[in-house]
Structure formats: C-alpha cells, structure tokens
Amino acid sequence: MSKKRIRVLVAKPGLDGHDRGAKVIAQALRDAGMEVVYTGLRQTPEQIVSAAVQEDVNVVGMSILSGAHGTLFPEVIKLLKEKGAGDILVVGGGIIPEEDVPALKEAGIAEIFGPGTPLEEVVKYIQANVKN
Amino acid sequence: MFREDQLEKIAAKKESWTAKLEATKKKRPERQSQFATDSGVDINTVYTPLDLKDMDYERDLGLPGEYPFTRGVQPNLYRGRLWTMRQYAGFGSAEETNQRFRYLLEQGQTGLSCAFDLPTQIGYDSDHPLAQGEIGKVGVAIDSLADMETLFDQIPLGKVSTSMTINAPAGVLLAMYIACAEKQGFDKSQINGTIQNDVIKEYICRGTYILPPEPSMRLISNIFEYCSKEIPQWNTISISGYHIREAGATAAQEIAFTLADGIAYVDAAIKAGLDVDTFGPRLSFFFNAHLNFFEEIAKFRAARRVWAKVMKERFGAKNPRSWTLRFHTQTAGVSLTAQQPMVNIMRTAFEALSAVLGGTQSLHTNSYDEALALPCDESVMIALRTQQVIGYEIGVCDLVDPLGGSYYIESLTNALEEKAWEYIGKIDALGGADKAIEYMQKEIHNSAYQYQLAIDNKKKTVIGVNSFIMQDEEKPKGLLKVDLSVGERQVAKLAKVKAGRDNAKVESLLKDIREAAQSNANLIPVFIDAVKEYVTLGEICGVLRDVFGEYKQQIVF
Numbered sequence: 001m002s003k004k005r006i007r008v009l010v011a012k013p014g015l016d017g018h019d020r021g022a023k024v025i026a027q028a029l030r031d032a033g034m035e036v037v038y039t040g041l042r043q044t045p046e047q048i049v050s051a052a053v054q055e056d057v058n059v060v061g062m063s064i065l066s067g068a069h070g071t072l073f074p075e076v077i078k079l080l081k082e083k084g085a086g087d088i089l090v091v092g093g094g095i096i097p098e099e100d101v102p103a104l105k106e107a108g109i110a111e112i113f114g115p116g117t118p119l120e121e122v123v124k125y126i127q128a129n130v131k132n
Numbered sequence: 133m134f135r136e137d138q139l140e141k142i143a144a145k146k147e148s149w150t151a152k153l154e155a156t157k158k159k160r161p162e163r164q165s166q167f168a169t170d171s172g173v174d175i176n177t178v179y180t181p182l183d184l185k186d187m188d189y190e191r192d193l194g195l196p197g198e199y200p201f202t203r204g205v206q207p208n209l210y211r212g213r214l215w216t217m218r219q220y221a222g223f224g225s226a227e228e229t230n231q232r233f234r235y236l237l238e239q240g241q242t243g244l245s246c247a248f249d250l251p252t253q254i255g256y257d258s259d260h261p262l263a264q265g266e267i268g269k270v271g272v273a274i275d276s277l278a279d280m281e282t283l284f285d286q287i288p289l290g291k292v293s294t295s296m297t298i299n300a301p302a303g304v305l306l307a308m309y310i311a312c313a314e315k316q317g318f319d320k321s322q323i324n325g326t327i328q329n330d331v332i333k334e335y336i337c338r339g340t341y342i343l344p345p346e347p348s349m350r351l352i353s354n355i356f357e358y359c360s361k362e363i364p365q366w367n368t369i370s371i372s373g374y375h376i377r378e379a380g381a382t383a384a385q386e387i388a389f390t391l392a393d394g395i396a397y398v399d400a401a402i403k404a405g406l407d408v409d410t411f412g413p414r415l416s417f418f419f420n421a422h423l424n425f426f427e428e429i430a431k432f433r434a435a436r437r438v439w440a441k442v443m444k445e446r447f448g449a450k451n452p453r454s455w456t457l458r459f460h461t462q463t464a465g466v467s468l469t470a471q472q473p474m475v476n477i478m479r480t481a482f483e484a485l486s487a488v489l490g491g492t493q494s495l496h497t498n499s500y501d502e503a504l505a506l507p508c509d510e511s512v513m514i515a516l517r518t519q520q521v522i523g524y525e526i527g528v529c530d531l532v533d534p535l536g537g538s539y540y541i542e543s544l545t546n547a548l549e550e551k552a553w554e555y556i557g558k559i560d561a562l563g564g565a566d567k568a569i570e571y572m573q574k575e576i577h578n579s580a581y582q583y584q585l586a587i588d589n590k591k592k593t594v595i596g597v598n599s600f601i602m603q604d605e606e607k608p609k610g611l612l613k614v615d616l617s618v619g620e621r622q623v624a625k626l627a628k629v630k631a632g633r634d635n636a637k638v639e640s641l642l643k644d645i646r647e648a649a650q651s652n653a654n655l656i657p658v659f660i661d662a663v664k665e666y667v668t669l670g671e672i673c674g675v676l677r678d679v680f681g682e683y684k685q686q687i688v689f
Contacts, residue, residue: 020380020577023577027581066250067269097613116469
C-alpha cells in the first residue's frame with residue numbers, strides 16, 4: 001500500500017518580501033513528491049494557521065528574513081495548538097541568528113534551516129520527522 | 133573594425149591553432165565539459181578579432197560620454213570624481229540611525245543611503261497591528277516628520293545627498309524630506325538625492341507594494357512632474373534590477389526586466405502628458421554586482437547601450453542626458469555565506485571591482501556578516517574600506533572603461549544585449565512590464581531554482597557551503613541586535629506626536645488628500661502640506677488605500 005503523500009504549507013509570515021528561498025524550498029519539496037501549498041507574502045499568524053488547518057497539512061515551513069521571527073514563529077505555534085493542530089511539524093528558515101534558535105525550539109519550532117542548507121537536507125528532515 | 137584580409141589571416145591561423153588545442157585537450161582534459169556564464173552564454177577558450185568582425189566602433193562603442201554610452205556616461209568618469217561611496221544603513225529608531233549616518237560620514241562616506249523598516253515601506257504606522265515584531269528591524273521606523281527631523285539631526289540636507297529606499301509611499305517620504313530640509317533652512321531646490329520609487333519590481337520580487345498598478349503609476353508620474361519643476365537635481369526613480377537579481381534572475385534577465393520596467397514608467401509618464409526630455413534625464417538605475425566577474429562588467433556596458441537605444445529610438449528623446457543610464461550598484465547579498473563569513477570580504481571586493489570597471493555612479497559594498505544579521509560598525513567599516521582600496525590604491529580609476537576593446541568583454545556585451553532584447557520583445561508582446569509581472573516572476577523563480585540545484589550538485593562551487601568546509605568553525609561574535617523595546621518607544625513617540633498636533637487641521641488635510649486623489653491633481657504638494665502638520669505616513673497611506681484599493685498578489689511558483 002502506498003503511503004499518503006506529505007502535505008506542506010510554505011508560508012511567509014510578516015511584511016518581509018524576500019521569497020526566493022521559500023519558493024525554491026517549495027519547489028524542491030514538490031519535486032520530492034510532496035503536495036505543497038505556498039501562501040504568498042504578508043501572512044498573519046492567523047492566516048497561516050487557518051490555511052494549515054483548511055489544507056490539512058502535515059508540515060508548516062515558514063521563512064522570515066526581516067528579523068521578526070522571534071515574535072511571529074511562536075505566535076503560529078500557539079495558534080496551531082489552540083486549533084488542535086499541535087501535531088503539525090513546524091520548521092523555519094531565513095536569516096535567523098544562532099543565538100535565537102534555542103528560544104524558537106523551546107517554543108515548538110522543530111528545526112531552523114539557515115542559509116547554505118542543501119535542499120536535500122530539508123527534504124530528508126521532513127520525511128524523517130513528519131507525523132503522517 | 134578589422135580589415136577583411138587581416139581577418140582571413142587570423143581565421144587561417146586559428147584553424148591550425150584549434151587542431152593544436154584539440155591535441156592538448158587530450159593530454160590535459162578540461163575541468164568542465166562546457167564553460168558558460170550565469171546567463172548561459174557559452175565561453176570559448178579564447179577570443180580574437182573574429183568574434184568582433186561585425187562590430188562598428190562608432191556605432192557600437194563610441195567614446196565615453198557619447199552615444200550609445202557603452203563606454204560610460206561621462207567623458208572622464210573617475211578621473212574627475214570617484215563614484216559616490218554610499219552605504220545603505222538604517223535600523224531601530226531615528227536616533228540610532230542618525231548615529232550610524234554620522235559615523236559613516238566621519239569615516240569618509242560621501243553620500244547617505246537610508247533603509248526604512250517594513251511597516252514604513254508598506255505605509256503602516258508603528259502602532260498598526262501588522263507592524264508587530266517588524267518595527268526598526270530592517271531599517272529605521274518613520275511615522276511622521278518628527279522622526280525625519282531626528283534622523284537628519286545635524287546633517288545638512290542642502291549639502292549631503294541622500295538615497296532613500298522607499299517605493300510605494302515614496303511621494304510621502306519625499307514630502308517629509310523636503311519639509312525637513314526647509315526646516316533646516318535650505319531651499320528645496322538645493323536638495324539632492326534619490327527615491328527608489330520603483331513599484332513594478334515590488335510586484336515582481338521585493339514585496340513592499342501598497343496600491344494596484346494604475347494608481348501607483350499615476351503617483352510615479354506625479355513625482356516626475358513635481359520634481360522636474362521644483363527639485364530639478366533629484367533622481368525621481370531608481371529603476372532597480374538589484375532585487376530582481378537577488379530573487380534569482382540571471383544577468384541577462386536583470387538587464388531586460390529592469391529596462392522593461394523603465395520602458396513602462398516612461399510610457400506611463402508620456403501618457404500622463406509629460407515630455408520625455410523633461411523627466412528622462414532624472415531617471416536613474418540600480419544594479420547588482422554578482423560573482424561572475426566579466427559577465428557583470430559586460431552587463432553594465434550592455435545595459436547602457438540598450439537604454440540609450442530605447443530612449444533615443446523608441447521614445448524619440450532629443451536631450452542626450454535622457455539617453456544616459458546612470459546607476460547605483462550594490463554587491464550581491466545573495467552571494468554572501470553564513471559559513472566562514474570573513475570570506476565574504478573577498479567576494480564583495482571582486483563584485484565591487486566589477487561595478488567600478490563597469491562604470492557605476494555610486495556603490496554600496498555589503499558587509500561580511502550580512503548573511504547572519506544587520507551589519508555591525510566594524511563590518512560596515514571594512515566594506516567601506518574595500519571601496520576606498522579600489523578607488524585609491526589599485527589604479528583602476530585612472531582611465532575610463534579599461535576593458536573596452538577586450539575581445540571577450542565586447543563579445544559578451546553583444547551577447548547580453550542580444551539576450552536582453554529578446555526578453556524585452558517578449559514583455560512587449562505581453563503588453564509591457566506592468567502586465568508581465570507573473571511572466572517575469574516565473575522566469576526568475578526558474579533561474580533561482582536552477583542556481584540552487586547547481587550549488588547542491590556542486591556544479592557551482594560555494595566556498596564554505598559545498599566545498600572547503602571547515603568543521604568546528606568558530607561563530608562570529610558581536611552581531612548587531614535590534615531590541616524589541618525600539619517598537620515600544622516608537623509607538624510611544626507616535627502617540628506623543630498625535631497628541632501634540634492640531635488634529636482638526638490634520639482632518640482637513642486628510643480630506644484634501646482624499647479629494648486630490650479622487651481628481652487628477654498632482655498629489656505631491658498636498659502631501660507636503662500634510663506632513664508639515666505632522667500628519668503621519670500611515671494616515672496618508674490609509675486614505676490612498678481607501679480611495680484606490682490594495683494590490684493583490686498572484687501566487688506564482
């Protein structure tokens with residue numbers, strides 16, 4: 001029996017317009033056989049969580065390069081839990097200083113992928129850690 | 133450019149040489165089966181006059197400062213004055229950015245370049261819910277004229293030129309700049325600088341759009357018209373390929389998409405009734421300097437030649453100044469690595485050198501720590517010193533267009549020009565750049581994905597990322613951090629400004645803006661009246677959003 005395809009929401013929270021990385025990751029996950037929805041720019045945490053629930057995804061991947069990750073990433077986790085979607089695997093990427101990573105992980109972000117991460121590494125991480 | 137009999141001799145010589153080359157290749161196989169630039173131009177082993185046999189010197193190159201400006205926009209370029217060394221800066225509060233500006237001026241920087249935070253760039257005041265977490269992060273927060281006054285405290289705006297990276301609300305920030313200069317005691321005709329004001333590339337790839345294309349183009353035409361009459365030294369737009377390249381475009385796409393955007397702005401202004409030669413001379417451009425050294429130099433040269441032809445032949449501009457493509461350059465942020473960050477100093481230096489050899493008018497060099505955080509004082513200083521080494525120590529500024537006439541550079545300039553015209557033709561067929569946004573996004577994304585795959589499969593070497601990796605690399609210290617209290621302080625300052633102004637007057641000024649927006653009037657004078665009374669950016673943009681609606685992005689990937 002074939003395994004269910006992994007469904008991923010790639011999201012751009014906040015006002016930051018840098019979406020090169022988000023789109024490249026989205027394409028790589030799609031090429032790896034996952035079903036990928038990309039939100040587009042300027043999504044509030046509420047919009048991201050509602051899209052995640054509506055699209056019934058297993059994974060949310062967020063990208064921020066503006067420095068607003070400390071506020072917005074934890075807010076998404078909090079709202080996902082409130083909606084009973086706390087089992088979704090949430091990962092992040094962008095320009096995120098290493099010293100901020102422990103607090104983000106503490107808040108419930110499973111992994112942070114910084115600049116220079118090979119696409120393969122993200123694909124494998126998701127395949128290994130998704131709760132399907 | 134070469135005599136027929138000379139070319140025949142060279143061709144014969146090359147034939148026997150090629151046989152020798154093939155024999156050599158058998159003994160010394162080449163590192164790659166094929167060599168090509170980032171734009172996909174094949175690179176031969178060597179270039180000769182045969183590669184330039186159709187070239188006509190006067191038609192294709194000319195002399196510096198003469199049509200088609202391939203060799204530069206000024207006759208003596210850096211022999212007269214070096215490019216403007218202009219480091220993009222701005223973070224946190226207006227006080228902090230003012231300190232950074234003054235530090236840079238003390239270090240010998242010759243112009244300012246201001247970064248605004250995202251709420252400011254999208255026309256929201258700091259007390260807007262969407263500003264949460266973003267205040268002061270990627271630039272300085274400006275809500276009202278009060279912040280602008282602090283930002284330029286003790287910096288004489290009649291003497292320093294300032295470039296402002298502001299697009300959708302450019303007219304409002306320009307109004308604040310004018311009001312601030314007047315408060316300092318200068319006449320507005322004395323101010324000098326640039327607003328980015330390029331909204332099409334915001335739709336394509338940078339993301340700080342507010343209004344739909346039609347009212348955005350009208351605001352841009354309003355700015356062209358106002359500035360041509362009132363502040364003739366001002367660069368009314370900086371048509372930007374930088375972000376298009378950062379988003380993934382190749383060098384050829386960077387030229388083509390940027391100039392296609394330029395064509396759309398000229399078209400709109402002509403349709404609004406302006407004469408091409410009144411605003412044409414004040415259009416300026418902004419390019420990226422990426423890693424592929426020779427291709428970048430050729431790119432700047434090709435861009436100048438294409439734009440000269442566009443303005444002269446397509447739009448019939450008569451003033452030679454309308455034909456010239458003057459540009460700012462920034463080194464490629466996307467080429468910086470978080471790994472072994474000091475190596476970024478070298479990358480940036482080579483990129484900066486390509487911009488200088490390409491004849492840039494001003495330059496920003498990135499700091500080595502920018503893949504990790506906003507740059508600290510030390511890294512910014514090294515970045516500025518990099519420009520000073522190029523300008524003062526290595527002798528490349530003692531003549532104009534030193535690589536002009538290189539068989540390779542000229543051949544590559546021709547190849548990039550040809551590719552650029554092809555893309556411009558496609559965009560024309562779609563109805564122009566403002567109608568071809570999704571097409572360009574798709575092309576850029578495809579190039580970005582191919583670039584990443586080339587890194588992942590090691591076809592492209594990135595030191596520290598896929599090659600020459602250091603285990604247990606020491607993490608850099610002293611990274612700049614913007615603390616969250618900036619947001620709280622900014623919101624408090626805004627509340628104080630709103631409490632201290634004449635709010636009845638504010639209401640009436642906002643009504644004036646609404647009426648002007650609904651009519652065909654030029655909006656800039658009403659913006660100036662409003663900001664002088666401390667009407668905020670968010671209030672003005674709120675009225676514009678209400679009258680014109682907001683742009684909705686199509687999702688393409």
